[in-house]
Amino acid sequence: MNRLKDATSPYLLQHADNPVHWFEWGPEAFEEARRRDVPLLVSVGYSACHWCHVMAHESFEDDGTAALMNEHFVNVKVDREERPDVDAVYMAATQAMTGHGGWPMTVFATPEGHPFYTGTYFPRPQFQRLLVGVSNAWHNDREAVLTQGSKIVEALNERTAFPTGPAPTAETLDQAVRSLAESFDPVRGGFGGAPKFPPSMVLEFLLRHGGPDALRMAERTLEAMARGGIYDQLAGGFARYSVDSGWVVPHFEKMLYDNALLLRVYAHWWRSTGSVLGRRVALETADWLLSEMRTPEGGFASALDADSEGVEGKFYAWTPEELREVLGPDDGDWAVGLFEVTGTFEHGTSVLQLLDDPDDPARFERVRTALLRARSRRVRPGRDDKVVAAWNGLAVAALAEAGALFDRPDLVAAAREAAVLLDGLHLDGDRLLRTSRDGRAGGNAGVLEDYADLAEGLLALYAVTGEVRWFRRAGTLLDTVLDRFADGSGGFFDTADDAERLFQRPQDPTDNAAPSGQFAAAGALLSYAALTGSARHREAAEAALGTVSVLAPQHARFAGWGLAVAQAAVTGPVEVAVVGPAGDPATAALHRAALLSAVPGLVVAVGEPGSSGVPLLESRGLVDGSPAAYVCRGFTCRMPVTTPAALRAELGGAVRTP
Known part of the structure; x- marks a missing residue:
């Protein structure tokens, strides 16, 4: 039976009606593989993955392919976005064994989870042959399969830590x-x-x-x-x-x-x-x-x-005729030229580019609004x-x-x-x-x-x-x-x-x-x-x-x-402490000047004196009753300033105002 109907992952739910007897990743799948004495087939992907959908339609929705999978394997479907750890270890194995990686990722593993054969997308005929071949190897040449799995795990675990050096200068x-x-x-x-x-x-x-x-x-x-x-x-x-x-x-x-x-x-x-x-x-x-x-x-x-509707990019692509139909001949011709609709995608369609700013902004907004309205009637991507x-x-x-x-x-x-x-x-x-x-x-x-x-x-x-x-x-x-x-x-x-x-x-x-x-x-x-x-x-x-x-x-x-x-x-990074009453326009102006600074990695703290609980603000107070900003490095601060202009000067200029 397929066990994905109660999954929280939209990707797993996409496979809940497959004839494949999918398990979610977990101890139940490993126990079942040991009980049946068969390998795991771990399929890893994510919901927006185009080739994951292709393999699903070709193989996982096919009764014949599903029968082979169910007979010879315990099948586990993994959402790489939910389990990046599972994805990472099997991707390392796939890249080590094949020289490349990608999704869908297809992994054959022992009941202990040790990979012994990996790949990515397989067309249905090739996948069916692979299923039979891996099953035969498991039953007829078990020692070689287990040795292969052990060697892969050993090699991956023997990799030394990524080299490190001194702090960057x-x-x-x-x-x-x-x-x-x-x-x-x-x-x-x-x-x-x-x-x-x-x-x-x-x-x-x-x-x-x-x-x-x-x-x-x-x-x-x-x-x-x-x-x-x-x-x-x-x-x-x-x-x-x-x-x-x-x-x-x-x-x-x-x-x-x-x-x-x-x-x-x-x-x-x-x-x-x-x-x-x-x-x-x-x-x-x-x-x-x-x-x-x-x-x-x-x-x-x-x-x-x-x-959408099983076609990649269908929601976003246009033909010149579609633009003219939505916009009329004049605006349609203008939009064809503006958006470079010259068959850049497939079947005479184009994705829209905007290589130059439109010479008529009002016309552009009218055209854009009309095209958005027309596109909203298309079948949306999931x-x-x-x-x-x-x-x-x-x-x-x-x-x-x-x-x-x-x-x-x-x-x-x-x-x-x-x-x-x-x-x-x-x-x-x-x-x-x-x-x-x-x-x-x-x-x-x-x-x-x-x-x-x-x-x-x-x-x-x-x-x-x-x-x-x-x-x-x-x-x-x-x-x-x-x-x-x-x-x-x-x-x-x-x-x-x-x-x-x-x-x-x-x-x-x-x-x-x-x-x-x-x-x-x-x-x-x-x-x-x-x-x-x-x-x-x-x-x-x-x-x-x-x-x-x-x-x-x-x-x-x-x-x-x-x-x-x-x-x-x-x-440093540079630190700015803005001290002043909440809601005070002068406090807000200093705070905004700090946030608008392009100083790399600038850290900003803002709060009332003595009540913030943020150490950078401690022992820093108002100046003559006015909100103040302190520019610091390593908690060593320059003299406080009380105006945005003075703060910008302290931060070296380079502050843009809206």
């Missing part, structure tokens, strides 16, 4: 910029060739670093992505990646983590340079998050599917509405900062509502659950990125709102990081010391689609240390950044968030 960061320049595409932006993924964390580093070369690479990439097909020119929001090198044709799934990270970096682009395009894209992406990804409980859903703690932490940080920078209280309110949900539903004392859905928490323990990204988000929310509860909760999360995840050598494991024991304890300090847990932890620890003066947190952050020194010379693309955090560490 200014020269390390300059070296990283030079390394990035070697793979930079000066024409199309981004790094390397196709496919191109949004390099969000690298862009954050480049903006923080400043300097002509860094800003040139950041701005060219930010503009090219915003004007290309990877960005939804009608509704806002970014697709997962571009299949070509020019950001034209996207892989159409939209992920929460991408859009949270990109919203933040586009807002920071505006903060650093005053870019009009940066402001527009940041606000459109924020509005898209609120309209498309918000759940009834106040959290943010994980992803939108790439497909939405994975589970709430993931880590990615919601990224969204909290991005929305809180964007709300403050662009004077949008609704964005700050949305960030706060998500934080309230996570605080009330995902947290149990000092322990964090990774997922929830429909207001019900899942049973999966949080991993390092959940603790670190949520702490980052709560610290950003505290900086914007001054609500001390978020500062305190971030401290609780970071204490758990230090107590439960540390590896004893300055780094962090991705799972807690009391998490489920897999054949390997996952640990990867490099960035992937989102900041690595280790670099995210380093960033939150550094900010918390700046607010508290805690040597323990500062030292832990610096030790975790030792990996950056190893990666910067040749592999800076895989350490973007670590480099961004290192840039903050090298500059």
